[in-house]
Amino acid sequence: MRITVLGAGYMGSAMATVAMKRGHDVRLWGTWLDDDLLDAVERGDVHPRLRLKLDGMRLLRAPKLDEALQGAELVLHCVNSDGAVPVMTKARTFLPDVPILSVTKGFLEGSKGKMVRIDQALAETAGRPLRFVHAAGPAKAIEIARSVLTWMVFAGSDARACSDALGGDHLHVELSDDLAGAEMCSALKNAYATGLGIWDGLVGKDAHNARAACFTQAIVEMRRLVTAGGGREATVVGAAGVGDLHVTAAAGRNRAFGERIGKGEPARDVAATMLAAGELTEGYAAIQTAWRFAREHNVSDLPFLRALNAVVWEGAQVAPTIAALRLG
Amino acid sequence: MRITVLGAGYMGSAMATVAMKRGHDVRLWGTWLDDDLLDAVERGDVHPRLRLKLDGMRLLRAPKLDEALQGAELVLHCVNSDGAVPVMTKARTFLPDVPILSVTKGFLEGSKGKMVRIDQALAETAGRPLRFVHAAGPAKAIEIARSVLTWMVFAGSDARACSDALGGDHLHVELSDDLAGAEMCSALKNAYATGLGIWDGLVGKDAHNARAACFTQAIVEMRRLVTAGGGREATVVGAAGVGDLHVTAAAGRNRAFGERIGKGEPARDVAATMLAAGELTEGYAAIQTAWRFAREHNVSDLPFLRALNAVVWEGAQVAPTIAALRLG
Numbered sequence: 001m002r003i004t005v006l007g008a009g010y011m012g013s014a015m016a017t018v019a020m021k022r023g024h025d026v027r028l029w030g031t032w033l034d035d036d037l038l039d040a041v042e043r044g045d046v047h048p049r050l051r052l053k054l055d056g057m058r059l060l061r062a063p064k065l066d067e068a069l070q071g072a073e074l075v076l077h078c079v080n081s082d083g084a085v086p087v088m089t090k091a092r093t094f095l096p097d098v099p100i101l102s103v104t105k106g107f108l109e110g111s112k113g114k115m116v117r118i119d120q121a122l123a124e125t126a127g128r129p130l131r132f133v134h135a136a137g138p139a140k141a142i143e144i145a146r147s148v149l150t151w152m153v154f155a156g157s158d159a160r161a162c163s164d165a166l167g168g169d170h171l172h173v174e175l176s177d178d179l180a181g182a183e184m185c186s187a188l189k190n191a192y193a194t195g196l197g198i199w200d201g202l203v204g205k206d207a208h209n210a211r212a213a214c215f216t217q218a219i220v221e222m223r224r225l226v227t228a229g230g231g232r233e234a235t236v237v238g239a240a241g242v243g244d245l246h247v248t249a250a251a252g253r254n255r256a257f258g259e260r261i262g263k264g265e266p267a268r269d270v271a272a273t274m275l276a277a278g279e280l281t282e283g284y285a286a287i288q289t290a291w292r293f294a295r296e297h298n299v300s301d302l303p304f305l306r307a308l309n310a311v312v313w314e315g316a317q318v319a320p321t322i323a324a325l326r327l328g
Numbered sequence: 329m330r331i332t333v334l335g336a337g338y339m340g341s342a343m344a345t346v347a348m349k350r351g352h353d354v355r356l357w358g359t360w361l362d363d364d365l366l367d368a369v370e371r372g373d374v375h376p377r378l379r380l381k382l383d384g385m386r387l388l389r390a391p392k393l394d395e396a397l398q399g400a401e402l403v404l405h406c407v408n409s410d411g412a413v414p415v416m417t418k419a420r421t422f423l424p425d426v427p428i429l430s431v432t433k434g435f436l437e438g439s440k441g442k443m444v445r446i447d448q449a450l451a452e453t454a455g456r457p458l459r460f461v462h463a464a465g466p467a468k469a470i471e472i473a474r475s476v477l478t479w480m481v482f483a484g485s486d487a488r489a490c491s492d493a494l495g496g497d498h499l500h501v502e503l504s505d506d507l508a509g510a511e512m513c514s515a516l517k518n519a520y521a522t523g524l525g526i527w528d529g530l531v532g533k534d535a536h537n538a539r540a541a542c543f544t545q546a547i548v549e550m551r552r553l554v555t556a557g558g559g560r561e562a563t564v565v566g567a568a569g570v571g572d573l574h575v576t577a578a579a580g581r582n583r584a585f586g587e588r589i590g591k592g593e594p595a596r597d598v599a600a601t602m603l604a605a606g607e608l609t610e611g612y613a614a615i616q617t618a619w620r621f622a623r624e625h626n627v628s629d630l631p632f633l634r635a636l637n638a639v640v641w642e643g644a645q646v647a648p649t650i651a652a653l654r655l656g
Contacts, residue, residue, distance in 0.1 A: 138537055138541060140536050143535065144537065146534070148535050148536075148537045149655075150538070150541060151537070151544060151655050151656075172541065172655045174656060203476070206471065206474070207477075208466070208468050208476075208575045209466055209467055210476050210477040211575070211578075212575035215570070215571060216466070216479060219570055220566070237547065238547075238548070242565075243543060243544035244540070246539075246544075250536055250540070323477075328502060
C-alpha cells in the first residue's frame with residue numbers, strides 16, 4: 001500500500017516507522033520547517049527528535065507535495081495545528097480521495113470566526129468533505145516507534161481501513177465512529193495536562209490528593225465540553241480521554257510548561273523560552289482555544305479550565321487561583 | 329458532635345485530625361495492634377505513621393471498645409480489612425445505631441463462602457443492618473491531615489450526615505448513593521495499581537504508552553466488575569475510580585509492591601518483606617480476592633486482572649505474561 005505521511009516531526013516520523021514495519025511503500029513529506037530533520041535522515045543520522053534511524057522510506061521536501069501525494073492510498077496527517085491549514089491550502093488540488101488519518105490536535109478558527117475542530121477547518125480549506133479519521137489515545141511518538149505497547153483510538157468512517165494498514169503487534173487500535181469526541185479529547189488533554197503540571201510546580205510531591213482531584217475534575221470538564229461539541233462521554237472515559245490525559249500529565253512538554261507556571265514564572269515567558277528551544281507547548285494555545293470553544297458553546301461549569309485560563313492568559317496569581325478551585 | 333474513630337493507623341489518625349478541626353468531641357480507639365502508635369501519641373511525640381501530633385482527642389486502648397463507642401453520634405471505621413470482622417465481633421453488642429463512615433477496602437469471605445463487600449460482611453457479623461457509608465476517592469491520609477485539597481466520595485444512605493460532620497474547607501465531599509460501586513472501586517484500585525507498578529519495574533520510564541494503556545484497561549475492567557457487583561459505571565469514571573487509581577498508581581505501597589514484582593522478585597517474597605517492615609500491601613490480597621469475586625460473578629473479560637493473578641498468585645513469568653496482554 002502506498003502511504004504518504006505529511007509532516008516529518010515526532011509523530012510523522014514515528015507513524016512512518018510503523019508503516020514501514022507493516023511493509024508499506026512509505027513517503028515521508030516534510031513541511032518547510034522540517035528541512036533540518038530530513039537533512040539529518042538523509043545523512044544517515046538518527047532523526048533529531050525521534051532519535052532513531054529511518055530506513056527505506058522515500059523523503060520529500062516541502063516543494064514536492066504534489067509528488068508526495070501522487071498515488072497515495074492512505075494519507076497520514078501529522079502536521080501540527082499551526083501548519084494544518086497552510087499545508088491543506090497547498091495540498092487541496094492534488095489530494096487524492098483516500099482516508100486521511102490525522103494526529104493533529106487543537107481547535108482552529110473557522111470561516112465564521114468561531115472555534116472549530118481540525119477536520120472541520122480542513123474540510124473548509126479543501127472546499128469538500130474529507131475522509132478524515134482522527135487518531136487519539138496515549139501514544140508518545142518515540143514509544144510507538146520503539147514498539148512499546150500502545151492503545152490508539154481511530155475515529156471516523158474510514159477507521160477500519162486505517163487500522164488494517166497500521167494496527168497489530170504492539171499497536172492496539174480501537175475503532176470508533178466518534179470523530180468529534182476523539183478530536184476534542186486530543187485537544188483538551190493538552191490544556192488539562194498543563195493544569196496538572198501546575199500542581200507539580202506549586203506543591204511538588206506532597207499533593208497527590210490535589211493532583212488526583214484535578215485529574216478527576218479534568219475528566220468531568222472534558223465530558224461536559226465533548227458532549228457540548230457533539231461527542232460522546234464514553235470516548236472521554238476511554239483511551240482517548242482518560243488514557244491520553246494520564247500519559248500527557250505524566251511526562252512531556254505540556255506538563256513541564258505547567259510545572260514552571262506553578263513555580264511562579266509568567267506563562268508568556270515560559271512559552272517563549274520553550275518555543276525558542278524547539279519545544280512546542282501545545283497546552284499554552286490549547287487553554288485559550290478550549291476556553292473560547294467553551295464560551296461559544298455556552299458550557300459554563302468549568303472551574304478548572306476557567307482557573308487555567310485566568311492564570312495562563314489573564315495574569316491571575318497562580319497560588320490563590322488554584323487554591324480557590326471548586327471541584328465537581 | 330461525639331465522633332468515635334475505630335483504628336488508629338494512617339487513616340484513623342488522619343480522619344480524627346479532620347474531625348478535631350471541625351470542632352467535634354473525638355475519641356480515637358486503637359486496635360490490639362495499635363498500642364505502639366498510641367504510646368507515641370501519649371508521650372507527646374508525633375504519630376509514628378502520620379508524622380503529625382494529635383492533640384485534643386481522647387485516646388482509648390483495645391480493651392476499652394465499649395467506652396469508646398458509648399454515646400457516639402458518628403463512627404469512623406478505619407480498621408483494615410483483616411481487622412474489620414474481629415473488631416465488629418467485639419463491637420456488635422454496644423455499637424450504637426448511628427452512621428458508620430468506613431474507609432475500609434477489600435472483599436471478604438461471607439458466610440456463604442463467597443466474596444462479599446465489607447459492608448455486607450460487617451452486617452452479617454453484627455447480625456443486623458448497619459447505617460454504613462463508604463468513603464472513597466483519592467485521599468492519602470497524610471495529605472488529608474495536612475489540609476491538602478482532597479476529593480472524597482461518601483456513598484450510602486447516611487452520606488449527607490457524614491459530610492455535614494466532616495466536609496468543607498480542603499475536604500470536598502461528593503455525595504453518592506452507590507455504596508456498592510464506591511466500595512468496589514476502593515478495593516479494586518489496589519489490585520490495578522499494583523499492576524501499573526509492574527510496568528514501572530519491568531520497563532521503567534520509557535513505557536508511558538503501555539502504562540497509560542493499562543490505566544485505561546484497568547478502568548474498563550473496573551467498570552465490568554462494578555456493574556457485575558451491582559454498582560454503577562459513573563462511580564468508576566469519577567473520583568472513586570479514576571481519581572483513586574491515579575493517586576494509588578502514582579505513589580504508595582501497592583505501586584511499590586508491583587514495581588518490585590516487575591523487576592522479577594517473587595510476589596510472595598516481596599509481600600513478606602514489606603509486611604515485616606510494617607508496610608501492608610493491600611494489592612497482594614486484593615488481586616486474589618478480586619479475581620475470586622470475578623469468577624463468582626461470572627465476569628470473564630478481564631485480561632489485565634487475569635494476568636495479574638497469574639503473575640502474583642500462580643507464579644507466571646512477569647515479562648511474557650504482561651507482554652501478551654490483550655487490551656480492550
